[in-house]
Amino acid sequence: MTALVGTAMTGGYGGADILKGCTIAVEAGEIAVIVGPNGAGKSTAMKAMFGMLDLRAGTVLLNGDDISDLPPQQRVRRGMGFVPQTQNVFTSMTVEENLQMGGFIRGDDFSGTIEEIYRLFPVLREKRAQPAGELSGGQRQQVAVGRALMTQPKVLMLDEPTAGVSPIVMGELFDRIIDVAQTGIAILMVEQNAKQALQIADRGYVLVQGENRYTDSGAALLANPDVRRAFLGG
Amino acid sequence: MTKSAKTPGVVRQQIASLSPSQRNILLFAGMGLLLIIVGIVQSWNVAFSILNMCLISAIMALGVNIQWGYAGLFNVGIMGFAALGGLAAVVVSMPPVEAAWAAGGLGVVAGLAIGIVTLLVSMLIWRRGQGWGRWRYAVTGGVVVAGYVLMRMLIDPSTMAIEAVDSARTGYLGGLGLPIMLSWVVGGLFAAAAAWVVGKISLGLRADYLAIATLGISEIIIYVLKFEDWLSRGVKNVNGLPRPVPYEVDLQNNSWFVALAEDMNLPLVDASSLVVKICYALLFTVVLLAILWLSETALRSPWGRMMRAIRDNETAANAMGKNVTRQHLLVFVLGSAVIGIAGAMLVTLDGQFTPTSYQPLRFTFLIWVMVIAGGSGNNWGAVLGGFLIWFFWIEAEPIGLWFIDVLTSGLPPGHWLRLHLLESAAHTRLMTMGVILLLVLRFSPRGLIPEARR
C-alpha cells in the first residue's frame, strides 16, 4: 500500500489555484523528491498533503485512510512528520529539549526514540545540552529532522532541507536522510538542489505551474535529456 | 411625508440608506440636541461649560487621532503633553516676579544652560566615540556626572532663593506677562519639543516602547510641575491667570450690559457668566475649526496618503524607500503639539494651573476613549468622540447617582451597602470608561464615524 498519496490536488491560498490537479505519492522506505522551477507549487503541494491549505478538489490518503479533512495536528497524530524550511527548531532550547518537544504529543515514554535519533545523528548526542540556536546550519537541520522523527512517523516531509547549507553539508544531510529512509519511513521532500536530490530519490516529480510535468524514478529523470535541459541546467 | 414612513422599520431603513455624510450630520445634530436639552433642563450656563470642555476635548482627540489614526502610534502620555501646554499658559501670561528673578533668576538660567550643554556634549562624545571601546562609556558618563553636579550647584541655591520670595503669593519666577492666547502657540511648541525627545528615543523600536516611554515622560512632567516650585509653584497652584475674554465683574458694571441682561430677562450674574462662556466657546471653535481644517487638508494631501500607506503596511513602505521612523517622528510631534495647544486652552479656561489635577484617567485614558469611540483615523470622528464622551463623562455622575439611588431605594437610608455604593459611585466612571473602550474595540472597532476608504 502506498504510504502517502495526494491525488489530483487542486487549490491555493484564497486567490487563484496554485495546484492544478497534481498528484504525488511516496512508498514506505522510499525517498520521493519534488523539483521544479520557482513558483511551480512544490512547497504548496507538500503543505497541501500536510493539511496546511484547504484543497478545493482531490484527496490525500495516508496508508489508505482518507485524511483530506484533517488539520495538521491530527495528521501528526496519524503518523506524519513535517520539517518546515525555516524556523524549524526551538533556538533557545537545547537539542534534547527540542527532541522532547517533538515527542510532546506522545503519552508514552519516548526515551528510546531519543536514543534511536542519537544513533541516526551522532552529532546530536554530543551537542545534546547546547541550545539549538548555537549549532551550525547542517546540525540545526539534523535537530529539525530529529524533532519531526520523535512522533515515529510513517511519512516524513522535508521542505528544502538543504537550503543555505554548503555542498559538503548537503551531501552529509542526504546521507542521513537515506539512513532515515532505510528504517522504513517514507520520505517526501521538496528540493532546490534538484540534481543532487534526484540522485538519492527513488521517485521524482517535476512540477510546473501546479501540474505534474514528469514523473519517474530519480535515475530516469536524471537521464532524461528534456528534464536535464529544462530543469537541471544541462 | 406619508403615513407609513413613521413606522419604525421604515425609519430604520431610511437611516440605513443615508449616505455617510448625511449620517454624520445626523450624529452631530444629535450631539447638539443633547447640549440643548441640558440648556433647557439644567441651565444654559451648564450647557456652555460642557460645550467649552467638549471643544477642548475635541482638539485633544484630534491630536491623538493624528498620532493614532494617521500613523498607528500609541501615546500613553497625553496627560504630560497637556500639562506642558498648561505650563506654557503660566509662563507666557503671568507677570514676571522681579524679586524672584533678582534672587535667583540668573542662577537658574545658567544652570539650565549648563544642563543643556552637558546633554549636547555628552551626545557628541557618545557619537564620536564609536571606536573607543570602554572609554566611550567612561568619558560620556564622566561628562554627564560633572555637568549634572555643576548644574545642581548653580540651580539649588537659586531655586531656594526664588522659592523664599514671598512664598505665600509668589515664590516662583512668574511668567513673561504676555497675552495668554500667545501661550496656545507656546504650549504647542513645548509639547512638540518634549515629543521630539521622546519620539527620537523610542520610535523605530517596538511599538510598546513608545507607549512605555510616553507613560514615563508624562509622569515625570507631572512630578516636575508638582515639585519644582520655582517654575510652577508646585502644589500651591498658580491662580488668577489673565483672560483673553472680559471678566464677569466688568460686564456687570457696564451699563450697556445691564440693559442687555434686562432685555434678555436674565439675572445679571447669570447673564455675565453666560456671555463669558460664549466668548470662550467662540474662541475655541475658531481654534478647533482651524486645526480640523489643517488636519483634513493634510490627510487628503499626498503626504496623508503616504502616512496611511505606512500605517497599513510598514514593511512595504520601508521597502519603497520611505523613511518610516522619520515620518513617525513628524506625526508624533505634530499630534503632541495639538495636545499641547489644547492643554494651554484648558488652563486658560480654568484661569488657574493645578498640577495635581492631571490624572491619567482624565487626561490620557478619556481622550483615548474619545478617539476610539469616535472613529480612529477620522478627524470628524475624533471631534464627535470628544464631544460625546465628554458629555457623558460629566453627565454620568448625576445619572449614576440617580441610578444607585433608585437601585437601593428598598434599603434603609443608613444601610452600609447603600452608603458604600453611593460613596463609590465616582469610581464607577473608571470602570464605565474601561468597559466602553473594550466594547467599542470589540464590536465596533471603526467607531461612530469610520475612516473613509479613500
Added chain:
Amino acid sequence: MESALNALILIGNYIVVPGLAYGCQLALGALGVTMIYAVLRFSNFGHGEIMSFGTMLVILATFALQSAGLSIAPLPTALLALPVGIIGAIGLCLLLDRYVYKFYRQQRASPVIYLIVSIGTMFIIGGLIRFIIGPQDRNFADGERFIVKASAFKANTGFSEGLAIKTAQGVTVLTTFAVVGLVFWFLNYTRTGKSMRAFADNEDLALLSGIDPDRVVRITWIITAVLATIAGTLYGLDKSYKPLVYLHLLLPIFAAAIVGGVGNPLGAIAGGFVIAFSELAITFAYKKVAGYLIGDGVLGDGLLQLLSTDYKFAVSFLILVVVLLVKPTGIFSGKTL
C-alpha cells in the same frame, strides 16, 4: 576604621537592605510582565492592577483572619491569606483572557491593539478595586515588625549607626527566592514548562508539535497571577497598600523588564535589582556617609543627593532611556523564556 564601617552600615541600612527587598518586588512584577510578553507577545499595562487586585483580596482575607483571631505571629498574617489573593487573581486573569484577550488572539490582532485592550482592563480592574476597597491607604502588616532593630544593633555592636531589617523585608527576600526558584524549575524541568518555552520561542513549530496553545496561555496567566499577587502583597507589606501606588509601579516594572530584555525571565530578575538599587542609590543623601569618610562639611552643607526622592520614578525612566539608546534589546537580549 570605625567611621568607615559606620558609613558602610549607613549604606547597608538605607540602600542595600531596602534595595534587596524592593528589587525582589520589582523582579517578581517584571517576571510576570515578561512571561505575558513572551507567550502572548504584548506589554500588559494591566499588570500593576492585577498586582493590586490580588493584594486587595489578601488584605480583605487578612482582616477576616485577624478578626477570627488567627495569626502566625511573628510572621505577618497576610502570608496565611495569600492563597485567597492568588486564587482570586487567577480567576480574574482567566476571565479576562476568556472574555477579552482570546478574541484578539483569534483575530491575530496587532500588538498595539493588545496594548490598548490591556489599558482598558487596567482601568476596569482599577475601578473595581476602588469600588471594593476604596482609594485610601491600608496598613495590613502585623506580627513582629523587625528582625533586627536599629537600636538593638547599636547596643550589640557599639556602632553609632544602626542596621534595621524589617520582617517584611526578610519575608520578601525569602519568598522571592522560593518563588523564582519554583518558576525556573517549572520552566526548565517540567513538560508543561518546556512546552511554554517552546511556544514562546516558535509558535508555529510548537503548534506543529501538538502543543495546545490555549493551555499554554492559560498556564501563563496563572503563573502571572501568582507572581503578581505575591509581588503586590510583599510590596504592600513592606510599604503600605494604596491602589494608586500600583499604577505608579508600572513604570519601574516595565523598565526592569526592558533593561533585562523583554521576554527573558533571568533578565527580568536582574532588571528588577538594577532599577531598585539605582533608584535608592541615586535618591539617597550621602551627606552623612561623606561625613564619616572625609569629615563633616568638607563638601559644603548640601545633602549630596543626586536626585530628590520626589523623582524616584524619573530614575526608572532615565535607565529606560539609556537602555533604549544604548542597547534596546536589553542586557540579556533575545526573546527567550
